[in-house]
Amino acid sequence: MTQSSMIHHSPAWQRLAVHADEMRDVHLKSLFTENSGRHARFTRRGVGLTLDLSKHRWRDETLSMLLELAREADLERAIARLQNGERVNLSEDRPALHTALRLPPEASLVVEGEDVVPDVHETLARMQAMVEKCHAGQWRGATGRPITDVVNLGVGGSDLGPLMVTHALADYRPRDVHQVDIHFASTMDGSQLADYLTRFNPATTLFVLSSKSFTTIDTLSNASTARDWLMTRLADGGQDTEMSELVMRQHFIGVSAKPERMSEWGIDPRHQLRFWEWVGGRYSLWGAIGLPIALAVGMDNFRELLAGAHDMDRHFRETPLEDNLPVLLALAGIWNVNFLDVRAHSILPYDGRLEYFASYLEQLEMESNGKSVTNDGEITPYSTCPVLWGQLGPNAQHAFYQLLHQGTQAVECDFIAPVRRYDRVEDPATRAHLKAQHRLTLANCIAQSRVLMLGDEALPSDVPRPSHKRYRGNQPSTTLLLDRLTPRTLGALIALYEHKVFVQATLWDINPFDQWGVELGKQIASETEQILASRRGAEALDDSSRGLLDVVWQAQDGT
Ligand code: F6P
Numbered sequence: 223m224t225q226s227s228m229i230h231h232s233p234a235w236q237r238l239a240v241h242a243d244e245m246r247d248v249h250l251k252s253l254f255t256e257n258s259g260r261h262a263r264f265t266r267r268g269v270g271l272t273l274d275l276s277k278h279r280w281r282d283e284t285l286s287m288l289l290e291l292a293r294e295a296d297l298e299r300a301i302a303r304l305q306n307g308e309r310v311n312l313s314e315d316r317p318a319l320h321t322a323l324r325l326p327p328e329a330s331l332v333v334e335g336e337d338v339v340p341d342v343h344e345t346l347a348r349m350q351a352m353v354e355k356c357h358a359g360q361w362r363g364a365t366g367r368p369i370t371d372v373v374n375l376g377v378g379g380s381d382l383g384p385l386m387v388t389h390a391l392a393d394y395r396p397r398d399v400h401q402v403d404i405h406f407a408s409t410m411d412g413s414q415l416a417d418y419l420t421r422f423n424p425a426t427t428l429f430v431l432s433s434k435s436f437t438t439i440d441t442l443s444n445a446s447t448a449r450d451w452l453m454t455r456l457a458d459g460g461q462d463t464e465m466s467e468l469v470m471r472q473h474f475i476g477v478s479a480k481p482e483r484m485s486e487w488g489i490d491p492r493h494q495l496r497f498w499e500w501v502g503g504r505y506s507l508w509g510a511i512g513l514p515i516a517l518a519v520g521m522d523n524f525r526e527l528l529a530g531a532h533d534m535d536r537h538f539r540e541t542p543l544e545d546n547l548p549v550l551l552a553l554a555g556i557w558n559v560n561f562l563d564v565r566a567h568s569i570l571p572y573d574g575r576l577e578y579f580a581s582y583l584e585q586l587e588m589e590s591n592g593k594s595v596t597n598d599g600e601i602t603p604y605s606t607c608p609v610l611w612g613q614l615g616p617n618a619q620h621a622f623y624q625l626l627h628q629g630t631q632a633v634e635c636d637f638i639a640p641v642r643r644y645d646r647v648e649d650p651a652t653r654a655h656l657k658a659q660h661r662l663t664l665a666n667c668i669a670q671s672r673v674l675m676l677g678d679e680a681l682p683s684d685v686p687r688p689s690h691k692r693y694r695g696n697q698p699s700t701t702l703l704l705d706r707l708t709p710r711t712l713g714a715l716i717a718l719y720e721h722k723v724f725v726q727a728t729l730w731d732i733n734p735f736d737q738w739g740v741e742l743g744k745q746i747a748s749e750t751e752q753i754l755a756s757r758r759g760a761e762a763l764d765d766s767s768r769g770l771l772d773v774v775w776q777a778q779d780g781t
Contacts, residue, residue, distance in 0.1 A: 530713025
């Protein structure tokens with residue numbers, strides 16, 4: 223788009239801007255008294271999910287105008303282009319085909335002359351063979367003992383997706399197999415890894431090196447520490463050639479889009495899993511990067527996760543915009559950010575299994591849409607991705623809800639909860655207790671969104687309240703209910719947010735599939751590390767950086 227054709231000049235945007243002036247002072251509670259049936263009018267169901275958007279500060283006509291905006295941005299064509307494998311990642315000139323990773327085997331998707339589906343399923347078959355070998359107790363370390371601990375070394379998309387899903391689906395661990403515990407080490411300072419290295423047995427520990435680029439210093443630093451740890455303990459520090467080879471073969475799996483770099487590092491080609499440049503890091507849990515998930519829950523459950531995401535892909539492509547879950551979720555966000563100036567967004571799952579969901583979404587949303595130039599390189603004259611953060615809702619109630627209820631910031635909230643839980647707990651007494659806890663949690667979820675909406679009026683009283691006990695309400699929120707949290711509904715939930723991000727990026731005319739904003743920091747950090755180590759070149763830096771380096775050097779010198 224050129225400056226004059228930018229979306230904020232479009233007729234629908236202009237109408238929305240005028241409409242927003244009327245809506246800005248309308249309190250949410252009054253929208254509920256205007257006419258009945260608001261929940262039904264603003265709620266949609268699909269793919270095991272119920273999406274209630276009635277607690278947004280909008281009316282029917284608002285939604286009609288937003289849908290018009292989506293049509294003006296040619297959203298339906300954009301969805302088809304995404305899923306057909308066109309080069310939607312403009313700055314890197316390639317497709318963004320995470321949806322291809324969850325196509326069923328009988329599907330076909332020809333991208334630039336080649337059907338990508340057979341390759342996708344070949345990788346899944348190779349993952350399956352690895353998972354089955356581990357679960358049969360047949361994946362043995364260099365000394366012949368079966369592997370018991372697998373540590374994923376990766377960061378960003380090579381960590382957060384597998385970590386989040388592995389935790390969310392912990393109930394789905396197969397019981398009748400050789401048990402393998404899955405762990406994650408991501409931080410470049412080695413904190414998590416250092417802990418594992420004191421506790422795990424090198425003879426029974428397998429490392430999965432997950433890195434699309436295979437150049438990420440965080441992951442490679444952890445990997446080299448792990449390799450030395452194994453070599454020292456199992457191969458006489460590398461002196462024992464035969465054992466060294468066995469260590470490299472039996473204790474490392476590599477997952478990357480760069481096979482030559484994996485080989486150079488020493489990963490045995492038989493233990494390399496590949497994925498493709500057209501899969502973005504934060505969209506990659508559906509393929510080989512999902513190996514830790516498959517090791518935790520088994521391949522059948524992993525395939526169910528893919529099936530749930532594929533259900534959502536079809537819903538996204540085939541459902542009219544007015545009933546389309548990702549589209550509606552995205553439009554609520556656009557309305558808040560661009561028209562009501564609500565620029566903070568909190569993710570609040572009411573289910574401990576979704577503990578890492580907010581961290582996962584932080585990368586998905588902010589690395590994708592934290593952009594300020596359009597696809598044509600123009601500065602966006604409108605806001606894009608809000609600041610997004612979150613925490614388990616019940617715990618956040620005892621931490622930052624104070625700000626949501628009485629602070630000065632407008633915040634959009636997503637409440638997420640499963641409708642049913644604990645049906646499979648065998649012991650009846652424990653099941654009854656846990657079901658009561660689930661009921662309590664659901665009640666809190668529904669109550670909190672109600673108080674955020676109504677403020678004081680959730681509990682009418684004739685007694686005047688002092689100002690420090692007043693709640694103004696009017697905070698918009700979405701409530702997203704899963705029938706149950708299963709591999710299938712989780713797949714659909716994640717894909718829902720992936721597509722929401724895409725819809726928003728399409729309307730904002732930005733590229734959600736690149737992340738150039740992380741590159742400069744990496745380059746400067748590498749230069750700084752050289753100065754820190756060599757103590758040369760600091761004079762070229764700014765005064766603060768020089769001062770901080772001095773503090774470190776003085777501490778190193780014991781002065
Ligand atoms: O630096 C950001 C980033 O490139 C993310 O986009 C990515 O998920 C993460 O680093 C890890 O990258 P890789 O998988 O290439 O190690």
